[in-house]
Amino acid sequence: MTSSSETHRSGFACFVGRPNAGKSTLTNSLVGTKVAITSSKPQTTRHTIRGIVHRPDAQLIIVDTPGLHRPRTLLGERLNDLVHTTWSEVDVIGFCVPADQKIGPGDRHIAQELAKVARRTPVIGIVTKTDLVARKHVAEQLVAMQELMDFTEIVPVSAVDHFQVDLLSDLLVRQVPEGPQLYPEGEITDQPEESLVAELVREAALEGVRDELPHSLAVTIDEMAPREGYDNLVDIYVSLHVERSSQKAIVIGRNGERLKEVGERSRRQIQALLGSKIYLDLQVKIAKEWQRDPKQLRKLGF
Numbered sequence: 001m002t003s004s005s006e007t008h009r010s011g012f013a014c015f016v017g018r019p020n021a022g023k024s025t026l027t028n029s030l031v032g033t034k035v036a037i038t039s040s041k042p043q044t045t046r047h048t049i050r051g052i053v054h055r056p057d058a059q060l061i062i063v064d065t066p067g068l069h070r071p072r073t074l075l076g077e078r079l080n081d082l083v084h085t086t087w088s089e090v091d092v093i094g095f096c097v098p099a100d101q102k103i104g105p106g107d108r109h110i111a112q113e114l115a116k117v118a119r120r121t122p123v124i125g126i127v128t129k130t131d132l133v134a135r136k137h138v139a140e141q142l143v144a145m146q147e148l149m150d151f152t153e154i155v156p157v158s159a160v161d162h163f164q165v166d167l168l169s170d171l172l173v174r175q176v177p178e179g180p181q182l183y184p185e186g187e188i189t190d191q192p193e194e195s196l197v198a199e200l201v202r203e204a205a206l207e208g209v210r211d212e213l214p215h216s217l218a219v220t221i222d223e224m225a226p227r228e229g230y231d232n233l234v235d236i237y238v239s240l241h242v243e244r245s246s247q248k249a250i251v252i253g254r255n256g257e258r259l260k261e262v263g264e265r266s267r268r269q270i271q272a273l274l275g276s277k278i279y280l281d282l283q284v285k286i287a288k289e290w291q292r293d294p295k296q297l298r299k300l301g302f
């Protein structure tokens, strides 16, 4: 019997909405007081992490997206491209509209842009600040939201009263894939992003072959640096260490098919983490009996 309570999920979410829609307050409310909000922005990271929701069953990383502009200039267009890229990299988007304000042209503009990615990235409609208006008014706003675009779900919340914030957390978590805890609890800034990237690759490499390669897979980042002359490209060279050639064959797969899948699967998540395009090079190496050799273990970061 498989119980869904045993699966752990992890992934990325972002909130969009016009200024003052309540995005930051909602992020804080979701995250709770347990976790500090980091605004650390290492060299290779473009997305700022606004907060991390730690739950026993999931970890939800809430990232910032640059604001959407009305593209009057080429720069405006470029910035909007960046927004679209971010939207397609995260696992779920929350579109915030305050309950106490009429839906306006700003919201419709965002909805139009979101509709372009909605087929790929689920969008949850969030009516914020419900504590400010009567229930009847919340209901009307929900109906108005429904007409705005095709949402995966629509939910009214109040960050101030903590009304339905846990429900929103559940709805967001439902949209992120199965995966390990990416950040240690309470310690968001200390984890070098290299380890997160390695963890994402390891997770993708184990997918479907977990029984065959239980603990015989270690992943190290050989090099990770922004490519010179490009403002949005990070080169990442990764080694996957196995113990035997039979395991190497499993990781690589027939004609390299599996390794290609591993690359595709991890690339999307790494791009979401870093907020930048990446070139990902994966090499499978045999480190004989690395689990029993202290020297090898140190080299592999254990």
Ligand SMILES: Nc1nc2c(ncn2[C@@H]2O[C@H](COP(=O)(O)OP(=O)(O)OP(=O)(O)O)[C@@H](O)[C@H]2O)c(=O)[nH]1
Pocket (backbone or CB within 6 Å): 017, 018, 019, 020, 021, 022, 023, 024, 025, 026, 128, 129, 130, 131, 132, 157, 158, 159, 160, 161
């Ligand atoms: N009553 C009430 N006020 C709220 C709620 N959520 C946010 N606010 C208030 O609304 C204002 C804007 O909230 P923010 O969270 O800063 O909004 P934002 O969308 O992050 O704003 P930008 O950073 O400008 O995009 C603040 O004064 C908040 O205190 C809520 O649930 N209830």
